[in-house]
Amino acid sequence: MYYLNPNIKNLHRIFDQNERKDYLRLDLNENPGGLPQEVIDEVLSDVGPQLVAQYPETLHFTEELAKFLHTDIKHLCLVNGSAEGIRYIIQAFTSPQGRIVGVVPSYFMFQVYSEMYGRTFIKVPYEADLSMNVDNIINEITPETELLILLNPNNPMGNCYTEEEFRRIYEAAKANQVTLLIDEAYHYFYPETFIEYALKDEHVFVTRTFSKLFSMAGCRLGYVVGWPEGIRMVQKLCTPHNTNAFALKFAEKIITTPSILEDLISKFKEGRRYLIDTLDRNGYEHKGEAGNFLFIKVRTDADKIVRRMKEEKGILIKSYPGVGNFGTCLRVSIGEKKYMERFLDALFELDR
Numbered sequence: 599m600y601y602l603n604p605n606i607k608n609l610h611r612i613f614d615q616n617e618r619k620d621y622l623r624l625d626l627n628e629n630p631g632g633l634p635q636e637v638i639d640e641v642l643s644d645v646g647p648q649l650v651a652q653y654p655e656t657l658h659f660t661e662e663l664a665k666f667l668h669t670d671i672k673h674l675c676l677v678n679g680s681a682e683g684i685r686y687i688i689q690a691f692t693s694p695q696g697r698i699v700g701v702v703p704s705y706f707m708f709q710v711y712s713e714m715y716g717r718t719f720i721k722v723p724y725e726a727d728l729s730m731n732v733d734n735i736i737n738e739i740t741p742e743t744e745l746l747i748l749l750n751p752n753n754p755m756g757n758c759y760t761e762e763e764f765r766r767i768y769e770a771a772k773a774n775q776v777t778l779l780i781d782e783a784y785h786y787f788y789p790e791t792f793i794e795y796a797l798k799d800e801h802v803f804v805t806r807t808f809s810k811l812f813s814m815a816g817c818r819l820g821y822v823v824g825w826p827e828g829i830r831m832v833q834k835l836c837t838p839h840n841t842n843a844f845a846l847k848f849a850e851k852i853i854t855t856p857s858i859l860e861d862l863i864s865k866f867k868e869g870r871r872y873l874i875d876t877l878d879r880n881g882y883e884h885k886g887e888a889g890n891f892l893f894i895k896v897r898t899d900a901d902k903i904v905r906r907m908k909e910e911k912g913i914l915i916k917s918y919p920g921v922g923n924f925g926t927c928l929r930v931s932i933g934e935k936k937y938m939e940r941f942l943d944a945l946f947e948l949d950r
């Protein structure tokens with residue numbers, strides 16, 4: 599008998615990532631400038647037929663990553679983008695119909711995976727002033743809850759938890775035996791981290807990615823950090839050879855060359871400063887600067903600006919509906935100054 603899983607049949611997915619290459623892409627929180635061309639050339643000069651022909655060897659890179667993170671490989675699982683790690687954690691650590699708690703709006707794949715596996719996703723919304731009331735999260739941490747998903751910092755709101763707030767949430771999760779997943783995709787734009795919890799305790803995972811500051815979204819590489827037994831469970835779900843040899847080579851170059859990272863951070867900070875200062879000078883309200891993206895409240899119609907940015911200015915950005923008293927607003931990725939100049943020139947022309 600033919601069978602189709604109803605969860606998959608009813609699942610709503612948006613595949614909007616094609617035909618973007620001719621635009622300035624500020625819609626998916628990539629680094630618009632990317633890695634310096636010299637770094638790309640240097641890494642590619644070392645690519646030969648063997649690297650392409652053979653299945654990738656992950657041990658050497660995982661050891662380098664463990665050194666970079668001051669930990670041991672038993673705490674790490676490489677994944678094909680952190681989205682893959684998130685999926686496996688949901689698959690392994692929640693049951694059919696199991697209760698998953700997460701804040702909204704947030705990275706949409708948490709809900710997509712929850713639906714894919716027939717889990718129940720409980721939404722904790724932001725307040726109207728776009729702040730997050732930590733008690734609202736804690737109130738949803740019940741003994742029936744299996745997984746709590748936090749982002750540090752959150753996408754798209756860019757908010758972060760103080761150590762004290764995180765501690766309260768963490769203790770409520772422990773008291774109710776709830777696995778905690780902390781998505782740190784935007785780490786490095788915001789240096790505070792809760793990785794120590796994933797290294798020291800059980801049932802705490804941190805996911806990270808090479809797609810954002812490390813500017814490797816096209817290569818697909820992320821990792822899960824957790825306690826050894828939890829990591830082994832995530833590893834069991836991975837498809838064989840789930841990461842590719844090019845990604846490992848680029849990532850190794852970045853984590854072993856401090857000047858590359860310093861340069862990426864300083865270009866980003868310059869772009870962010872310029873964007874925020876210029877918006878402030880022009881009286882725009884904004885939020886979310888802990889990540890590589892910013893929420894902007896516009897004076898006219900955000901959806902129309904998104905459309906005109908694309909058609910008239912060749913720039914891709916996103917609009918978000920019904921977000922607190924920001925209403926429908928823009929979310930724009932932050933990149934180096936020259937891209938922010940182009941975006942702001944376009945915004946000031948279209949938003950009037």
Ligand SMILES: Cc1ncc(COP(=O)(O)O)c(C=O)c1O
Nearest residue numbers: 679680681705753783807809820
């Ligand atoms: C919060 C968050 N987590 C995870 C991801 C997935 O990143 P990747 O699969 O490229 O590692 C994204 C992508 O935009 C994100 O915004």
